Amino acid sequence: MAKKKIGIIGGGISGTALGYHLSLYDGEAEVIVFEKDTIGGASTAKSAGTVCLFDDSLKNRYWDVRLYGFESYLKMEAEEKGSAGFDKTGTLVVATNEEVEKVIKTGIALAKAAGYTGEYITDKDRIKEILPDISTDNILGAGYTADDGYFDGTMISNTYAKKFQKNGGVVKTGVKVTEVVVENKKVKGLKTDDGQEYEFDVVVDCTGPWSKFTGEMVGLDVPIWHTKAEAFFLCPPGKKLDYTFPVLKYPEFYGLRAGDNIFICKSHLSMDLSNPMHAGQWDPDKLPATGGTDDYFIDFLLDQLEAKVPGIVDSGLVSSWLSYRAEPKDFWPILGETPVEGYMLSTGYGGNGVIEAPAATRDLAKLIMRGESTPLLENWAFKRLL
Ligand SMILES: Cc1cc2nc3c(=O)[nH]c(=O)nc-3n(C[C@H](O)[C@H](O)[C@H](O)COP(=O)(O)OP(=O)(O)OC[C@H]3O[C@@H](n4cnc5c(N)ncnc54)[C@H](O)[C@@H]3O)c2cc1C
Structure with a gap:
């Protein structure tokens, strides 16, 4: 043949x-x-590489897609350490309203069905144990698993x-x-x-x-279309956190540790294709290796941190990069x-x-x-x- x-x-x-x-x-x-x-x-290369067992980035409808990706990388990592660049920090997904809460709870049930751990936490002291710098005002609770983290694309x-x-x-x-x-x-x-x-x-x-x-x-x-993926690397106050910063997901933005720094980025589903500050059609060959970011995004993210993770809002900005996410409408x-x-x-x-x-x-x-x-x-x- x-x-x-x-x-x-x-x-x-x-x-x-x-x-x-x-x-x-x-x-x-x-x-x-x-x-x-x-x-x-x-x-x-510019990706955050998060593949969380449950978060709002991919609908629960596509749970099997998520699980196949996650387990493919876990197997890679088991075959040869570092080959998928896994950093098992766990993930904290914050419920800011009842709709998000329901999605998180469904995700936890699906993760448990596949043999992973997951819990929905409403005890605010316990949430602060996982992420001491978070504000628990205005949240209903948070989903947490210690089993996932992020990979290196x-x-x-x-x-x-x-x-x-x-x-x-x-x-x-x-x-x-x-x-x-x-x-x-x-x-x-x-x-x-x-x-x-x-x-x-x-x-x-x-x-x-x-x-x-x-x-x-x-x-x-x-x-x-291209949505601007503007990633900022923050050096926390005191230079080093004394706890494992988990992948932290809110509907508007997410954060994760990157060595001793923290990577933050506006979430892709919060981008508006009709807003020229968020999206357009540009030449990816003109992207610089680092920098190229807009003040609009760091201002947005600092406002988010001030309200939601105030303990790290006084971080220094170490570096940043701009990339394009390829998005159909x-x-x-x-x-x-x-x-x-x-x-x-x-x-x-x-x-x-x-x-x-x-x-x-x-x-x-x-x-x-x-x-x-x-x-x-x-x-x-x-x-x-x-
Ligand atoms: C800041 C940021 C954070 C992200 N975070 C996450 C995350 O946490 N989790 C997640 O799942 N995804 C995340 N993503 C999305 C993810 O990184 C992308 O969806 C994914 O990397 C796209 O991969 P790709 O292979 O389609 O494109 P690319 O990685 O861009 O690969 C396309 C390749 O095509 C090559 N190419 C182009 N034209 C030609 C040509 N004519 N001939 C030969 N080669 C050519 C390019 O050089 C390039 O290497 C993030 C993205 C960004 C930018």
């Missing part, structure tokens, strides 16, 4: 996870990942790339795809900036914030077939790519290799946006 030839554009968490899942179809596929820079060096991407290569896959870094060859509305292959030309049965666009531009290579308008990824035969998408992961990439690309690999769809692919299909 002839092997299926698949080209993947982009070596972030989406492209490398897809390469890995395709390589599990032992010997049935010839797959090349093209990455113009380094593996996991773009949005994936770049490490995960490199581990997926390594496993993919071990299974026979090819990774080309520093190679930019410059043209996708289409004949009679069907993909035939692609060309790269080192003058090479490749033939493929399927080309998968895994370029995240670049998808709008790469889509143009096949005449496709990929409906991606309904904030769900775009997965699978497009109107151009053979051109598939695995993009638009917004603020949840680390959580979603394993399950999304597992299902996409099955579609590519077997032509079989899944409920996830149906829900996140390109055609919903037409």
Whole structure:
């Protein structure tokens, strides 16, 4: 049987996870990942990497997506310490109203069903034991688990790339795809900036914030907006906290420890695509490695800290960075077939790519290799946006 030839554009968490899942179809596929820079060096590197057992970033409806991601990374970490960069700090998800409380309680029940610990705490002294700097005014309670934390997206991407290569896959870094060859509305292959030309049965666009531009290579308008992901690193008063700062989730923002510092960022679901301060369509190649942030976001976050975590509001600002989250207008990824035969998408992961990439690309690999769809692919299909 002839092997299926698949080209993947982009070596972030989406492209490398897809390469890995395709390589599990032992010997049935010839797959090349093209990455113009380094593996996991773009949005994936700027990510907070939180994959919490329960929080509001991903609806409980997609619990299995969350669990598959979380457990894939736990297994990686168990195979080789550090390969998923796991920092097991636990997570505290704060209930600011009854609706959020219900979501947290459902998440706890789901986590417990999968064998993890989780508790909904209303005793405010106990909440302060977990996070001494928090204000418990105006909250109903908080969900807590000690079992999760955050991962390192770049490490995960490199581990997926390594496993993919071990299974026979090819990774080309520093190679930019410059043209996708289409004949009679069907993909035939692609060309790269080192003058090479490749033939493929399927080309998968895994370029995240670049998808709008790469889509143009096949005449496709990929409906991606960029929300500004502005991350700030704070040095707590006294330079070092004497407790483990958990992943801290509020509907408006989240925080986590980053070494001795604290990473804070406005949550992606609180971004408004029609507000030019929050969102637009920009050139991701112009993003600086650090800095580039707006006062608007740090002012917003400091106001949030003052009201909610006053103990760290006097922190010093150590550094910051700006990145773009690739968001379709309904904030769900775009997965699978497009109107151009053979051109598939695995993009638009917004603020949840680390959580979603394993399950999304597992299902996409099955579609590519077997032509079989899944409920996830149906829900996140390109055609919903037409
Ligand atoms: C500040 C911040 C915090 C976040 N926090 C979380 C979190 O806590 N949990 C979570 O789940 N998600 C989080 N996310 C979201 C997550 O990081 C992204 O959804 C995910 O990394 C997107 O991965 P990707 O592979 O789609 O894109 P990318 O990582 O951007 O990869 C795309 C790749 O395509 C390459 N490329 C582009 N054009 C070409 C071309 N023509 N040829 C070859 N290569 C090309 C690029 O160089 C790039 O490496 C966060 C994001 C940010 C910015």
